[in-house]
Amino acid sequence: MRHGQPVRAPGARLVRLRGDQHEPAAGQSHVRDAGATNQAGAERMQGIFRDQLLPVARQVCPDPEQVPTRAALCATQLLGLALTRCVLRLPPARELTRPELLAWLGTAVQRYLTAPHP
Numbered sequence: 001m002r003h004g005q006p007v008r009a010p011g012a013r014l015v016r017l018r019g020d021q022h023e024p025a026a027g028q029s030h031v032r033d034a035g036a037t038n039q040a041g042a043e044r045m046q047g048i049f050r051d052q053l054l055p056v057a058r059q060v061c062p063d064p065e066q067v068p069t070r071a072a073l074c075a076t077q078l079l080g081l082a083l084t085r086c087v088l089r090l091p092p093a094r095e096l097t098r099p100e101l102l103a104w105l106g107t108a109v110q111r112y113l114t115a116p117h118p
Contacts, residue, residue, distance in 0.1 A: 009106065049075055060113050073112040077105055 049071065057071040058064070081101070084093035096104070 009110065045075075045079070053078075057113055062114065063117065066117065070112050074109045077109055077112070081105060 053071040053074050054067065057067045057074065061067045061070050081093070084090045
């Protein structure tokens with residue numbers, strides 16, 4: 001994987017990849033096991049950031065120096081999804097279908113990855 005290599009819909013790819021972990025019917029959620037109160041869970045989240053978010057950001061980010069920041073912004077969206085669906089169990093977040101999640105979050109994550117610096 002190299003910077004600048006074309007990736008089809010990287011935002012939706014990340015939402016699809018991480019969203020499977022946050023389905024309301026899923027047995028275990030990383031967010032339930034992680035967070036500020038659990039060091040092992042926080043380390044698992046950091047591993048996901050390092051192993052899954054950063055490589056995608058490196059492929060598509062227009063400025064290599066912004067890769068860590070943009071990957072962190074993507075993480076805010078994906079962790080927010082997990083928090084609202086699995087921990088807070090907000091009905092509107094839980095009721096979103098997979099296609100709706102991909103459409104809404106995929107677009108937001110895509111922007112973080114590829115848009116010009118604000």
